[in-house]
Amino acid sequence: MRNPxxxxxxxxxxxxxxxxxxxxxxxxxxLVFPGGESPDAGGMLGGIAIxxxxxxxxxxxxxxxxLFAFCERDTEAD
Structure with a gap:
């Protein structure tokens, strides 16, 4: 690494x-396992994932x- x-x-x-x-x-x-016995569980997990x-x-x-853009700007200034 060049800098912190x-x-x-x-x-x-x-x-x-x-x-x-x-x-x-x-x-x-x-999507693969839509919730088993509780169909709402699949929708809730999908919402959590989103x-x-x-x-x-x-x-x-x-x-x-x-942060990478600032790193590039710092190396160009050197």
Whole structure:
């Protein structure tokens, strides 16, 4: 790592990608197994997966991209 800001950008982006993968997997599971005995359970899990993506993964990925942009700007200034 060249600087701490780049390390933070990788950490934030990696966390966002991990949450994205987990929420996508949960969403696919709700499509494959729609809820068993309780049909509302599948819809609720799908909603949780969508909210996890919108409220956690998407902001982290955007923040990671902004941090990477600042890293590139810092290396161009050097």
């Amino acid at each position: 800001r780049e390390a933070m950008a990788w950490l934030v982006t990696g966390t966002g990608l991990l949450i994205l993968a987990l929420s996508a997997g949960l969403f696919v599971l709700t 909210l996890a993506f919108l409220l956690l993964a998407l902001p982290l990925l955007i923040l990671g991209g902004v």
